[in-house]
Amino acid sequence: MRMNPTLIRAFLFIKRNRIRKKSDFYMMAIRVMVDPVIAIYLVLMGGYVIASLFIMGDIIQANHDNFMLAEEQAILRYWVVVTILPIRYVTRSLRDPGITFSSSEDQLSILPFSKKKIWALCVVEKWIKLILFYLVAGTLVTVITPISGSVVVAYILLFAAMDIIMTVPQWRLFQSKLVTKLYWITSIIVLNIIAFFSSYFIVSLALIGIILIINMKSFGSIFHAVHWGKVMEVNDFKIWNMPIISKASETKFKRQRKYSAFRNSTSQKKPFTYTTKAIHHRIWRVYLGKNLSLVLQTVGVLLIMLVAVVFISDIAFYIAITVTIYVYATIAAILFSDRFQSDILHVLPWDLKSYKQSYFKWVIIGSIPLLIRIISHLVLNASIWAPVQLIFYVSTFLFVYQIKIDKTIALLSKQSSYNNKMGLGYLFLILVAVSGLYPLVSLGFIIVIGIMFYDRQQIKGVKSE
Structure with missing residues (x-):
């Protein structure tokens, strides 16, 4: 040339x-x-x-x-x-x-x-x-x-x-x-x-x-x-993002994201169906695409921790699982809350329960790398308790996640009363940490699932009334 x-x-x-x-x-x-x-x-x-x-x-x-x-x-x-x-x-x-x-x-x-x-x-x-x-x-x-x-x-x-x-x-x-x-x-x-x-x-x-x-x-x-x-x-952001200037002006440079990470997806090019489910799905996809770097950093750090702690001790891995469950659920709740503090959703009326249901799909997708790492460890250290432990970890995450999201919804909707069960969440997290030494505590998944089922039935009862 x-x-x-x-x-x-x-x-x-x-x-x-x-x-x-x-x-x-x-x-x-x-x-x-x-x-x-x-x-x-x-x-x-x-x-x-x-x-x-x-x-x-x-x-x-x-x-x-x-x-x-x-x-x-x-x-x-x-x-x-x-x-x-x-x-x-x-x-x-x-x-x-x-x-x-x-x-x-x-x-x-x-x-x-x-x-x-x-x-x-x-x-x-x-x-x-x-x-x-x-x-x-x-x-x-x-x-x-x-x-x-x-x-x-x-x-x-x-x-x-x-x-x-x-x-x-x-x-x-x-x-x-x-x-x-x-x-x-x-x-x-x-x-x-x-x-x-x-x-x-x-x-x-x-x-x-x-x-x-x-x-x-x-x-x-x-x-x-x-x-x-x-x-x-x-x-443009890479060239003009100058840390010294940011420090001197006390202003953080922020990249103006005009393009979603999912812009090339096949579904993005299909005719849009104007239903509540489709609209919420598109809203979450655009928002998470703009915050993809934060999501990847969070999942990446947690994944590296789950890989690295194996070289410390076996019990350290189960403590890392506890930290992973709590941190990932917390970050998910923070992103859920932030979605309603920006853009057009800041001024629109919210059906928070519906947004919660559509958001859960994206939370599961983001947790797949972490889940694969935990499953691989349980397979490599195979025991008769491995399936029970896996069910216990997943149910504990779902329990903590539900508490975090419900608390966020209560704050966003300015509810005067809220049944906070995070005390139980901390108890189950402690049991996750000790499940490596005492696999028997993994049977606690029965209690976790029982509580979530009871709460779900109560919500259905309130709706029917």
């Missing part, structure tokens, strides 16, 4: 002015935050940092054996890293196209410049920056630490090559449906499991071959069905 020199000059002009504008903002922030006293402290801190560089040599020498161990593991696990690295790019495609194509670059396409060539310049810029970063980082590691230069070079080549060959797949995945992204994440995880039981070297070569084939097949469809508005929205 031959580049027009005028396009390159215009592209560099935008970059220079962006740097200049951001520099001006940073200087303004520094003038606001730094007074003479703080300046003195910063000078002293700078002196301390310079002095610490001389001390670092002694620290590195004292930890020479640890660096040698790290180098040995880096050599042994090289192909393991190759198989794991693609997961990073696939997960990043959930929120980042990987190419910094902002509204400024889009303005160039209004001029007689091809959007494809502008995109190609953005790709080249990205690769140059990454290669320079890896060279600087690798040089520092080689100079400061006793790690062999050949090992550092091998990893620099690996990271740089992976960044280059994953550019197009990440770009295409960003435009794809969420199901497609989850499919690729799952596929790479499965390949890693296969590599664990066979050979990381063979699986790594196969994975690289698959990525190269995807690049060749995607080359002709790079600009097919691209959501440029979404791409620019993400990159």
Whole structure:
């Protein structure tokens, strides 16, 4: 693809002015935050940092054996890293196209410049920056630490090559449906499991071959069905989200989400049926799509906790289940409440019971990864109590969730009286934590289900009256 020199000059002009504008903002922030006293402290801190560089040599020498161990593991696990690295790019495609194509670059396409060539310049810029970063980082590691230069070079080549060959797949995945992204994440995880039981070297070569084939097949469809508005929205926020400015102005930068995460769903393109159920479903889908990052962060942190605590102790896993049940139910209730504090629902009349029913479906969908992790642990530690424990955990979650949501509904509807049973909820959560040591307490699910059934019958009785 031959580049027009005028396009390159215009592209560099935008970059220079962006740097200049951001520099001006940073200087303004520094003038606001730094007074003479703080300046003195910063000078002293700078002196301390310079002095610490001389001390670092002694620290590195004292930890020479640890660096040698790290180098040995880096050599042994090289192909393991190759198989794991693609997961990073696939997960990043959930929120980042990987190419910094902002509204400024889009303005160039209004001029007689091809959007494809502008995109190609953005790709080249990205690769140059990454290669320079890896060279600087690798040089520092080689100079400061006793790690062999050949090992550092091998990893620099690996990271740089992976960044280059994953550019197009990440770009295409960003435009794809969420199901497609989850499919690729799952596929790479499965390949890693296969590599664990066979050979990381063979699986790594196969994975690289698959990525190269995807690049060749995607080359002709790079600009097919691209959501440029979404791409620019993400990159504009990434470029101008400056923490120092946010700190100086005491204003938090918030991304203006104009596009739902479910915009590509098939159901989104079907004719809309104006029923209460369909309307509520659409409302929740749009709201949760805008808050998808918060939902993913919550579920992700809880999932990592459920995976990590296994290495501490077996009882720690059951305590983690307790924390997961309580935190997930609490976050679900917070999101339910927030939905009625914003947008048009803030001024419309609410049928909160109906919204509660339609919301429950989305709560279940979000809990699937956590449920799979708990089931996998129970299967791996199979016992006759496993099915009973699972029923107890699910029923306890439903009980705590119902209490949280009912309390939220009572606050939203300004009810004067509310039957708070959270005391029982805490009791059942404690029983979940000790169920690892005493599986017999899992029979408490009978009481939990009995209470929920009794409450449901009472509600039906009130409605019939």
